[in-house]
Amino acid sequence: QTGAFKCWYCNITRPAEIGADYVVSDDLALDVLILADGQPRILDEPEFTALALSPKEGQMAWAAVKELQRLYQENQYPFNQKACP
Template sequence: MEEITIIKRNPQGQETFCYHGRVKQRLPGAVLLEAYFDRPDMPFHGMLWKRKDRFVEAYYADRWYNILEIYDCDDGQIKCWYCNVAYPAEIEDGMVSFRDLALDLLVFPDGRQEVLDEDEYARLSLSPEDDRRARAALEELKALFAPPVRVRLDRPAHS
């Protein structure tokens, strides 16, 4: 599998986090990749993200979000889906980057949804058009993950 660098940027485009993964599949305007959590174990909204948890991540050049499907490193079960509302990703050979807009949707396997970081999002100085697109992306994600949750990134997609 092809190695890839993932760069998270703030809304102004400055790099805030960088890590590495492997490309699982490329589609026109999208990439599906796999990465492993490489930070110390971290409690997060009632679950524990552990070093070596597996992330299957989808990035899109034409959508205002990306989706991370998170698997437990011990039993392989899905822990959650973590969806970043963001400007469309820039996908290149060997790299994907995205400008995060703070607003996130956390989806649990039982279908529960939590919108995260609304206060941080409210402090951003987005244009009315960017705000409209970001809020529309959040609504699209909520609908995509409406119970019963059928989204599975770790299955081969067809172009």
């Protein structure tokens, strides 16, 4: 392990349910991967398309992808850090 930055990997999920001793989330298949080369990649679109989501849920998932891309392009948190604090 070199400690070198490898990537950001962002799962698109429904809002998590958080309890005193648990966290439950529902993965919506879409992922945003940003490698050290800086090029964002959208992963698992076919799996996402195959899900039985309402139009609103689909729109919200894509809005989350676009928000992650915006945050990255504008060098905003968490994408302005190459390591965990």
